[in-house]
Amino acid sequence: MxxxxxxxxxxxxxxxxxxxxxxxxxxxxxxxxxxxxxxxxxxxxxxxxxxxxxxxxxxxxxxxxxxxxxxxxxxxxxxxxxxxxxxxxxxxxxxxxxxxxxxxxxxxxxxxxxxxxxxxxxxxxxxxxxxxxxxxxxxxxxxxxxxxxxxxxxxxxxxxxxxxxxxxxxxxxxxxxxxxxxMRIISEPTAAALAYGLEKMPVTNRARTVLVFDLGGGTFNVSLLNVDPGVDIDMGVFEVKATAGDTHLGGADFDNELREFIRKHGSSDIKSNQKALRRLRTACERAKRMLSSMAETTIEVDSLHQGIDFCITITRSRFEELNNHLFARCMEAMESCLRDAKVDKNSVHDVVLVGGSTRIPKVQGMLREFFDGKELCRSINPDEAVAYGAAIHAAVDMILREVTPLSLGIRTDGNHTMSVVIPKNTGIPTKKVKNYTTLYDNQTGVLFAYKGESASTKDNNLLGEVELSGIRPAPRGAASLDVTFDIDANGVLNVSPEDRAHRGEEQHQHHQPQRPPEQRRNRAHGSGGPEAQDEANQVNRSSICDNAITHIGSTITQQSIIILQYWLGSCLWP
CATH class of the missing domain: 3.30.420.40 (ATPase, nucleotide binding domain)
Structure with a gap:
């Protein structure tokens, strides 16, 4: 290396x-x-x-x-x-x-x-x-x-x-x-693939198709990659072909299912007792871990509620039954990933397990069954692989191609029709331009950006909306707009509509004052006295980006963050 x-x-x-x-x-x-x-x-x-x-x-x-x-x-x-x-x-x-x-x-x-x-x-x-x-x-x-x-x-x-x-x-x-x-935001399974490809993948002069199955404490990710580690570390090529997942599915959900089962079937109702619920959840998490190596275990909590000790035996089969619907969601996402990549399961060379929840025997059993008995790759530490791969990426110049996990587009009419500008699993960074015209005379309106796979924006997720001003009156179809969707290597989207009639003219941007990063940093590190704390509590936190549009000035510091940028004097419509 x-x-x-x-x-x-x-x-x-x-x-x-x-x-x-x-x-x-x-x-x-x-x-x-x-x-x-x-x-x-x-x-x-x-x-x-x-x-x-x-x-x-x-x-x-x-x-x-x-x-x-x-x-x-x-x-x-x-x-x-x-x-x-x-x-x-x-x-x-x-x-x-x-x-x-x-x-x-x-x-x-x-x-x-x-x-x-x-x-x-x-x-x-x-x-x-x-x-x-x-x-x-x-x-x-x-x-x-x-x-x-x-x-x-x-x-x-x-x-x-x-x-x-x-x-x-x-x-x-x-x-x-x-x-x-x-410097860079990369997806968790991609980072794990870096760790596997550069450290544990069999030595070969051919690229391999690697599926990373990442089931952590709170999120689930699955990615299919072509991995060619190259003859040296800085010659590696890691190309994501497709990805899927769920930002609200992980070990914590397995714990909650077990806790809710016990709470509902217990001798007393502890729903309003937060301390008891916390202690029970901790005991359930411990039991989940034990069931990865034992057929059954006992959950014991002294003086759980009203001075009453609690004790119950949970079998691995009961735990699996309680969480079957969550396991099924994992498998559905993985199959979707393979379909999107147009790759048959028999073409997958390696199935890499990442995340502590992949230690659950049911998860490993489902994967072995799906891949017809294929041996799963457990040579990397599932808890540490993502951080390890992230460090590799921070250090080494290599070719890393990720994809956008969902289609991105805009709403183009009153019927909530989704017009896709960038399809899902498009490699990033990428830039796409699409042309639109007005539907009504003297039309003004709003740009609505969405992500999702439904033909209707009602079933997709709104990324942001921009009220546009300074639009010149024009008959139906007379105004022509080029809408640019630009995604950087971090997966961050920048949308900019441009009126063709105004092309080349000076564009005006809306300036929004940014709270100095040092003020926010002081809160993170606990510095500043009561007065500084009171001042910090009153600062407009809109400077920390959310899924609305962030308006920024022409001078952008490294801490400034772009979500959707627009020019007044451009126009688009719902």
Missing amino acids: AASNSKCGGPAVGIDLGTTYSCVAVWRHDRGEVIANDQGSRLTPSCVAFAGDGDGAERLVGDAAVNQAALNLTNTIFEVKRLIGRRFSDESVQEGIKLWPFKVVEGREGRPTIVVRHDGDERQFVPEEISAMALAKMRETAEVYLGKTVKNAVVTVTVPVYFSNSQRQATIDAGAIAGLNV
Whole structure:
């Protein structure tokens, strides 16, 4: 392996920001190294807690946060990855609120906002800020190991393949708040494929078709890739052919199904007892792990509710029965991925398991059965492979081609017809231009951008909308618009409609003031006194991107984030 330096000559860092656990790796001495935290573990819980009052007030991240959770439920935040970049009204957010002991309210612009009590005051944080605290912990872990700061390091952070524009942007913003130079966002299965292809794949002079099955704590991803590692590390070619997944499917859902079964069939109702529910969930997670190696196990919780001890025996078959519908969703997504790639299952050379939930025997059994007894690749650590691959990508120049997981387009008429501009599984980065004309005389209107596979936008997800002004009156069909969809290597979409009649004229942009990244960074690192905290709470958080349109000026800092950009004086219509 020839490459020894990162793409910028500084440290190369890869971070897997997971739903339940996070992991960090670095590239040095021509190889990747997964780093242990201050507790000696290479996995750090993605958990943040606000504890104590007065001189004892502190913010805890990782194992320390988990260890005090039972005594501080409402101020211990976990699974924030299921909130980041989403709207408060999203169905998945509302379902999560029913299960989380901490408080989530609707904040500015319809975004979920987490409310905690800390040092006697009520404080609010958007998901990006909580994620930034977890990322800062990963940064600190890397700095202790390297003996130097990673402020100027090249950092690759991974996300699920189905993360939307707003979720990807929010992840980048969280990195900026944490003081990281996030060079690239890549999908989790692609990162795992890098780790497998460069470290564990059989030595061959031919490309191989690799299916990465990534079932983690909160998300599920599956990708099919053509992998050619090349004769040297910087000559590798990794090309994603198709991808599928679910941003709300993982080990936490298996735990919840088991917990709900026990709650409904228990001798007493503990639905309103958050402390009991948390203890039961922890016991269910432990039982799930035990059932990966045992046929049955016992769930015991002393004084679970009203001083009554709880004990129940759960078999592996019952656990599998409770979660059959979730296992089926995994297999349906995998089959969809193969269909989209137009690849027969017999043409798959390697099936690589990634994510802690792939240890579940039922998952492995379904995969072996589907692939007619094929031996599954378990040579890479399923918990660490994503961070390891991210570090490789941060360090080494190689050809990496990802795809957009869903079709992208606009609504073109009053019947909610979806006009696809970029089909799903199109390689990125990419740029597509499509021409449209007005439907009515003197028409003005709004550009609605969607993602999804339905012919009707009613069944697809709205990415954003732009109210356009300065449109010159024109008869039906007289105005002609070129709509450009431009996706960068991070999977971030930029949409720009241009009126052909105005081409070449000066375009005007709407400027929106950006909150200095340092102010947001101070909140992530806990700096600043009460006055700074109060000021930070009042800052317009719309500068942290969501799935509405972000208007930006002509001077864009590295922390500025583009979702959809438009020019006033262009026009499009619903």
